[in-house]
Amino acid sequence: MDCLIIGYNDLDFGKVVAEVKSMGEDNVAFRDLNLNFIEIEGRPYRGQDILNKYFNASSQFSKRRFSNHDLLWPAIPPIATFLHNKGFSFDYINNFNIDKDLLRQKLLQEDILTIAITTTIYISDSPILEIISFIRQYNQKVKIVVGGPYMSKQTEEKDDITLQAFLKYLGADIYVFSKEGEFALFRIIQELKCAEDLDAIDNIGYLHHGKYVITSVKGEDNPLDKNPINYSLFPKEAIGEYINLKTSKSCPFECSFCAFPLRAERYVFTDEHWIREQLNAIRAVGTVKNVFFSDDTFNIPLTRFKSIMRMMIAEKYPFRWHCFYRCGNSDEEAIMLMKDAGCTGVFLGIESANDTILSIMNKKSRRNDYATAITLLRKHGILTFASIFVGFPGETYESYKDTMDFIEETAPDFCRPLVWYCDTTTPIWRDREKHGIKGNSFNWQHNTMNAREACDLMEESFMSLKSPTVYVPDPGFNFISIYYLLQRGFTVEQIKRYLTNFNNGVKAKMLFPGKREIPINLLDNIEKSCNLNITTKELDHDIIKAYAGEAYESALQYWLSKFKDYSFTSRLLSDPAEIFKPTEWDQLDFESDKLYDSNTVDRVMVLSTLLYSLSYLDGYSTISILIGSTEGVYFPIIIDINKSWSFDELKRKVSFELKQAKKNYLFCFHILANRYRLKKYGQQVPVIRYAFMECERQYQNTLTDIATSFPEINKNIGLTIIGRSTNDKDFSGLKFSYNAEILTSITKIKSLFTSTLEQVKANHNVKLSEIRYNRNNTGTEVLSSQQNLQKQFKF
Known part of the structure; x- marks a missing residue:
């Protein structure tokens, strides 16, 4: 066999x-990845992994596994056809990680001259290394050739010394660096068969005496119309139901975020006759249900595009199709023709809806073009997927708000925000001094933003995205997955339902990172949404509503307003204590101290008394405390105590704040513990010094969870009070966890709390200004209540 072609390697x-996480959980690369998987029993699952775990449907639906790679890998047909036309034999492994056993058998039993490893969508070297290692394990003789987009990019980014080290690290025999590699691969096989020197082949690197010889660079052009795909070379079952078709090369635009302009590839497109022949060949296969036109600019020129649409309508092709679509080169006639020709949906590279940013991007389309196109596409029943960048040079919080406001106003069906990746091979890099660009990849900053701030905006977009627009995770589920699931029997409503519940599982992981498992009610919704026999009515809609974008925005406004201008420095606490590892304990027993009375002492009374006591001793009218509730959730409440209130008014205020805080607790610390998000709104992470845990049996887990999940909040807490439960309503006493250095303060707190509780039990309507203390209570001089309040409180 002359060449064995290896398609995609979907790494474990x-x-x-684990590899990305090892760079740090605050690293932008991990934060981006973290939006796209959930964890069950410690194992990460992507979108289609979960479908494979829980999918359950009637017998009319196929039971084969769900995968974006459930197709003939797109890089294989053009390479195979090219080699076949040159008279060379080929075979292929479509999916490395699925077909390892078959590959092992071929390596051991067949005489293979070369193995070609494609790198179409790789962004790291890990998949390549794994394939090469596997091949070497079973066959030392075969020549390994690595080519494709990932390899061509290496010569653009690396100097000679770095490139040599990288090629040796990968360990292949030969590399192809050209943008198009079919001809170079053909020449490699030709020379190897004749035992000739490889020097005569352009655009390659080959190992010679321990060093890679890099040959001359010369443009390679393999015209599409001269190399139509020969589908008869592949079994029908291998081709399956989904095919990629490219009708043009390169792009006529010069967007500053794209490397195409600097690569100077000429934009060329095939004619209608060639496209008809390819579509006829696809129809002749007899199995294809979906075609993806993968051209970057399928609808350019517009006259050609309309002509293609009319041809497809006349031919009455049985398959549906989708494509990338340019909104600036569109009109209603084109969209009507698309629908009649079988178009299901489009990918819209919106990038930004702020015209200033679009200008910096050198985009030809503007906000109005996108709005018009989305409106018309929806009118004619074509699904829309909006891709946007976060953090491109010039981006500000205001410009990105323009984009998200646009998404909310136009409501595309699906959306995916992406942190801008600083690629040094793109035109914007030439203007790096103008924009103050420093760093690259996901570690950058420029005049108006840095990568971590952009990442926070992306996460906020994920949290706040509202129905009917649904976030699409990637990797593991992306634009083409939508049409793949439609092909497999899902409806658009079922896809959106599933993604909404999957995304809620991701949100739970992000909101409570210290909890390793998804809440059971969320997991139940996820499992049910994988089942096509389940109706929407059978889902828990209260949970869906609780995690919705509207709930996030409501919580955002609530918590920002609550802690606006809040600042606090405790007189009682000098240094924070590690509350989940207490160094000292003290307690107060209501029954032995004759304070307990189930008819008069309830939870809100205890908490109100405690808040008043703490605020009195610390000298602040505004007091905040972290609550760990009996439901196992936690949140802060903040009370601005008014001296003219009666104690009953304080209780009503505390009760109200508890209810409001519980209503917004889900997103609480995702907002308040995030310095990047608060900076956007001109606020800082609040200093909360006290914690009150309502359930003694669960407090340890709750505190550990807070410490693990939100160190920015946990680090300031110096005193924890645990309410010892007698039933669901009352406490039998309090326990105190504190740093040994504040022992005197604990004595004051206990004494003041006891005195206050005695007085408010006797008279619930007593004015706060009328509560009196003596030296035994506070350890301070005797003052009248009015003098005390004037001195201690900062009204």
Whole structure:
């Protein structure tokens, strides 16, 4: 065999997560990845992994596994056809990680001259290394050739010394660096068969005496119309139901975020006759249900595009199709023709809806073009997927708000925000001094933003995105997955339902990172949404509503307003204590101290008394405390105590604040513990010094969870009070966890709390200004209540 072509290697996702996570959980690369998987029993699952775990449907639906790679890998047909036309034999492994056993058999039993490893969508070297290692394990003789987009990019980014080290690290025999590699691969096989020197081949690197010889660079052009795909070379079952078709090369635009302009590839497109022949060949296969036109600019020129649409309508092709679509080169006639020709949906590279940013991007389309196109596409029943960048040079909080406001106003069906990746091979890099660009990849900053701030905006977009627009995770589920699931029997409503519940599982992981498992009610919704026999009515809609974008925005406004201008420095606490590892304990027993009375002492009374006591001793009218509730959730409440209130008024205020805080607790610390998000709104992470845990049996787990999940909040807490429960309503006493250095303060707190509780039990309507203390209570001089309040409180 002259050449064995290897398609895609979908790495073990658990290893991918571990590798990216090892760079740090605050690293932008991990934060981006973290939006796209959930964890069950410690194992990460992507969108289609979960479908494979829980999918359950009637017999009319196929039971084969769900995968974006459930197709003939797109890089294989053009390479195979090219080699076949040159008279060379080929075979292929479509999916490395699925077909390892078959590959092992071929390596051991067949005489293979070369193995070609494609790198179409790789962004790291890990998949390549794994394939090469596997091949070497079973066959030392075969020549390994690595080519494709990932390899061509290396010569653009690396100097000679770095490139040599990288090629040796990968360990292949030969590399192809051209943008198009079919001809170079043909020449490699030709020379190897004749035992000739490889020097005569352009655009390659080959190992010679321990060093890679890099040959001359010369443009390679393999015209599409001269190399139509020969589908008869592949079994029908291998081709399956989904095919990619490219009708043009390169792009006529010069967007500053794209490397195409600097690569100077000429934009060329095939004619209608060639496209008809390819579509006829696809129809002749007899199995294809979906075609993806993968051209970057399928609808350019517009006259050609309309002509293609009319041809497809006349031919009455049985398959549906989708494509990338340019909104600036569109009109209603084109969209009507698309629908009649079988178009299901489009990918819209919106990038930004702020015209200033679009100008910096050198985009030809503007906000109005996108709005018009989305409106018309929806009118004619074509699904829309909006891709946007976060953090491009010039981006500000205001410009990105323009984009998200646009998404909310136009409501595309699906959306995916992406942190801008600083690629040094793109035109914007030439203007790096103008924009103050420093760093690259996901570690950058410029005049108006840095990568971590952009990442926070992306996460906020994920949290706040509202129905009917649904966030699409990637990797593991992306634009083409939508049409793949439609092909497999899902409806658009079922896809959106599933993604909404999957995304809620991701949100739970992000909101409570210290909890390793998804809440059971969320997991139940996820499992049910994988089942096509389940109706929407059978889902828990209260949970869906609780995690919705509207709930996030409501919580955002609530918590920002609550802690606006809040600042606090405790007189009682000098240094924070590690509350989950207490160094000292003290307690107060209501029954032995004759304070307990189930008819008069309830939870709100205890908490109100405690808040008043703490605020009195610390000298602040505004007091905040972290609550760990009996439901196992936690949140802060903040009370601005008014001296003219009666104690009953304070209780009503505390009760109201508890209810409001519980209503917004889900997103609480995702907002308040995030310095990047608060900076956007001109606020800082609040200093909360006290914690009150309502359930003694669960407090340890709750405190550990807070410490693990939100160190920015946990680090300031110096005193924890635990309410010892007698039933669901009352406490039998309090326990105190504190740093040994504040022992005197604990004595004051206990004494003041006891005195206050005695007085408010006797008279619930007593004015706060009328509560009196003596030296035994506070350890301070005797003052009248009015003098005390004037001195201690900062009204």
